Each structure stands twice: as C-alpha cells, then as structure tokens.
Amino acid sequence: MxxxxxxxxxxxxxxxxxxxxxxxxxxxxxxxxxxxxxxxxxxxxxxxxxxxxxxxxxxxxxxxxxxxxxxxxxxxxxxxxxxxxxxxxxxxxxxxxxxxxxxxxxxxxxxxxxxxxxxxxxxxxxxxxxxxxxxxxxxxxxxxxxxxxxxxxxxxxxxxxxxxxxxxxxxxxxxxxxxxxxxxxxxxxxxxxxxxxxxxxxxxxxxxxxxxxxxxxxxxxxxxxxxxxxxxLDESVGQHYQTEIRQALEQDADNRVADLHIWCVGPGHFAVIVSVVSHQPQAPDYYKALLKPFYRLRGLGKLSHITVEVNQCVGEGCDG
Known part of the structure; x- marks a missing residue:
C-alpha cells in the first residue's frame, strides 16, 4: 500500500x-x-x-x-x-x-x-x-x-x-x-x-x-x-466547469459523483469538495489526478484546495 x-x-x-x-x-x-x-x-x-x-x-x-x-x-x-x-x-x-x-x-x-x-x-x-x-x-x-x-x-x-x-x-x-x-x-x-x-x-x-x-x-x-x-458569497464556478469536472470523474471506471462543491476562497483560488462512489474505490490521489486538467480554471484562477471523499458502493443502486 x-x-x-x-x-x-x-x-x-x-x-x-x-x-x-x-x-x-x-x-x-x-x-x-x-x-x-x-x-x-x-x-x-x-x-x-x-x-x-x-x-x-x-x-x-x-x-x-x-x-x-x-x-x-x-x-x-x-x-x-x-x-x-x-x-x-x-x-x-x-x-x-x-x-x-x-x-x-x-x-x-x-x-x-x-x-x-x-x-x-x-x-x-x-x-x-x-x-x-x-x-x-x-x-x-x-x-x-x-x-x-x-x-x-x-x-x-x-x-x-x-x-x-x-x-x-x-x-x-x-x-x-x-x-x-x-x-x-x-x-x-x-x-x-x-x-x-x-x-x-x-x-x-x-x-x-x-x-x-x-x-x-x-x-x-x-x-x-x-x-x-x-x-x-462563495459563489460557485460556471455550470459548464462543474459538468466537465463531473464527467472527467465519471468517465473513469464506474465512478459516480454524489456531491460536488466548488467555491472561491481568495483572489484566484478555488476550493473543491467532491464525494465519489465506486464499486472499486481508489485512493483520493487517484481521483485528484483525474482533476489535473482543471487545476487551472481558464480565466478564473486555480483549484488550490482539493478534498476527495471516497465511498464504496455495495450492491446495486449506485448509479442514481
């Protein structure tokens, strides 16, 4: 390990x-x-x-x-x-x-x-x-x-x-x-x-x-x-960014994003909290690597603080 x-x-x-x-x-x-x-x-x-x-x-x-x-x-x-x-x-x-x-x-x-x-x-x-x-x-x-x-x-x-x-x-x-x-x-x-x-x-x-x-x-x-x-007011990034981040995580294996929050914590800096559900969960660094293309948000700043919660799906019903 x-x-x-x-x-x-x-x-x-x-x-x-x-x-x-x-x-x-x-x-x-x-x-x-x-x-x-x-x-x-x-x-x-x-x-x-x-x-x-x-x-x-x-x-x-x-x-x-x-x-x-x-x-x-x-x-x-x-x-x-x-x-x-x-x-x-x-x-x-x-x-x-x-x-x-x-x-x-x-x-x-x-x-x-x-x-x-x-x-x-x-x-x-x-x-x-x-x-x-x-x-x-x-x-x-x-x-x-x-x-x-x-x-x-x-x-x-x-x-x-x-x-x-x-x-x-x-x-x-x-x-x-x-x-x-x-x-x-x-x-x-x-x-x-x-x-x-x-x-x-x-x-x-x-x-x-x-x-x-x-x-x-x-x-x-x-x-x-x-x-x-x-x-x-902790406003989130645009919906298209959230959709792209969600797709980047869910296109890998059978991952599903249960919860996603992105907000500005300072000029040019954004924090992310994402909850991932999978039958075969990986370490948090694995999912952070999937987010690397989004570390710099075009015209906004960068993802400076990323927190990933990983949950294992047992049985059926994790897709929705």
Whole structure:
C-alpha cells in the first residue's frame, strides 16, 4: 500500500493577497489626496466656488476609501497566520474592495443630486481661481494613478514569471485605483466645464459634465461589485466547469459523483469538495489526478484546495 507522510497531505491555506508595495503606494496616494482635499475645500471657501468645494468633499470620500484599503492590507498581514479563519484572511482585501465600491456608488449619488440642483439653480463661478486649483488636482490624480497602475503592472509581471501565468487579483488595490480614476475624471470634466464657461459662457455645461461623471463612476462601482460580491458569497464556478469536472470523474471506471462543491476562497483560488462512489474505490490521489486538467480554471484562477471523499458502493443502486 502506498503511504504518505502527514505533512504531504496537509494543504496550503494562505490565500490572502498581501502586497507591501501596494500598501506603501496606497499610503502615498492617501497623503497626496488628503493634501489636495484640504486645498480644494479651503480654496472653494475663500473664492466662493461651489465646484471646488464640492470636489473637495468628493475627494474626502476617497480618502475614507483609501483608509479602508490600508486597513484591509494591515488586517490581512497581521492575521496571515491566524488559524481561526478556515482559509486565511484572503477575503479581507476583497471585502475592502467591495466596501470601496459601495463608497464609489455613494459618491456618484451625491454628484447626481448636486448636478441636478445646479441645473435649476446655477452658481457664480470664479473661473480663473477654480481652473488653477482644478489643474493642480488633475496633476495630483495623474500622479496617484501612475503610482497604483505601475504597482499593478509589476505584480502581474511577477505573477507571470514566478507562477506560470497565475493572476492574483488584488481587488483592494483595484478599488483604490478606481477611486483615483474617478477623481481624475471629475477633474477633467471640471476643467472642460470651466473653460467652456469662461470663454463661451456655457455655465450649464458644469452640471451636465457632472452627470456624465456620475454615469462613468457608477459603471466602475457596478463592475467592482460584480467582481467582489461572488467571492464574498462563495459563489460557485460556471455550470459548464462543474459538468466537465463531473464527467472527467465519471468517465473513469464506474465512478459516480454524489456531491460536488466548488467555491472561491481568495483572489484566484478555488476550493473543491467532491464525494465519489465506486464499486472499486481508489485512493483520493487517484481521483485528484483525474482533476489535473482543471487545476487551472481558464480565466478564473486555480483549484488550490482539493478534498476527495471516497465511498464504496455495495450492491446495486449506485448509479442514481
């Protein structure tokens, strides 16, 4: 009989995406955004510009979102070896991304209400002062986006080099990047509206651009919710994957799959529990070998934790 040591049968349970570089750069983005937020709120108050004041408070919501991102990074790192979690603290970063996506949705709603109010009650705007501060805000947003995007590129490059094209989706970092893009978008739209208002008198364009920004930000928020919520809710893989896995096991000998569960335990990592019934049962490793073609799920991640329960069928009635 083939024997194995206990340590060979133990699974790896750390599925958290813990990025020191991502955490450090998020701190840098937080500081830059906080400085710009204070500048816009002060400038909007001094110059009587509601556009700057609104954008300043808009940036304040992103500061809160970045703090959520940093909290998720820190929590994942501190609890990396905490065995009270079934599959590590891998979903904390996903939870942070989900919370940030909800914050994005709140920002979009606030911008929609404000833009609608300005259509019916236009405000006097000090265009020169507002353009200077909005321009500085755009430069800060571009710098922040470069910091986060550059990190994302290096992480994916490292994943390609060291893990055979394995992608670790850092939803936490992606949420922070989405917030920076949202800030950059509102700055661009504000500049376009301010230039049009200053030179052509199109004051109405300011709230219209605000509504355009709302639609784009809402789309980012919805997309991020769609990526993170299935992970948090333990959603299974597509039915076609389950069918293919079931067929791969049942095409061998007289095997029948009595129970099959596949769910996401962390970004890019899936766990599998399968119960097999057979007249001539084999060792669990035998059935794991049959699943090798599915160790990497196309476009999703990989099967990182596989548990096989083997039951012997006695007599008839095991086929259905």
């Amino acid at each position: 083939h024997t194995q040591k206990l340590k060979d049968l133990q699974h790896h349970h750390d599925f958290a995406v813990i990025s020191r570089q991502g955490e450090r750069r998020t701190w840098q983005v937080l500081v830059l955004t906080l400085i710009m937020m204070v500048l816009e709120i002060v400038a909007g108050t001094l110059y009587g510009s509601m556009a700057l004041l609104a954008d300043g408070w808009h940036m304040a919501t992103h500061v809160a979102a970045f703090m959520i991102t940093l909290l998720a990074y820190r929590y994942s790192r501190l609890h990396a070896d905490d065995h009270t979690f079934a599959f590590s603290a891998g979903k904390v970063g996903v939870l942070g991304g989900f919370a940030s996506s909800i914050a994005l949705g709140v920002v979009a709603l606030m911008m929609l209400l404000e833009s609608g109010e300005r259509i019916f009650h236009p405000r006097t705007i000090h265009f020169d002062e507002a353009l200077v501060v909005a321009g500085v805000g755009l430069l800060v947003n571009v710098l922040c986006a470069w910091l986060l995007k550059d990190h994302d590129h290096h992480d994916h490059h490292a994943a390609h080099e060291g893990h055979g094209h394995e992608h670790h989706h850092d939803h936490n970092l992606k949420a922070a990047y989405a917030h920076v893009l949202a800030d950059a978008l509102t700055s661009v739209l504000a500049i376009v509206a301010l230039v049009a208002g200053k030179f052509y008198g199109w004051v109405w364009l300011d709230p219209v651009m605000g509504i355009v920004g709302v639609l784009v930000i809402a789309r980012w928020s919805y997309s991020l919710v769609g990526e993170t919520s299935p992970v948090l």
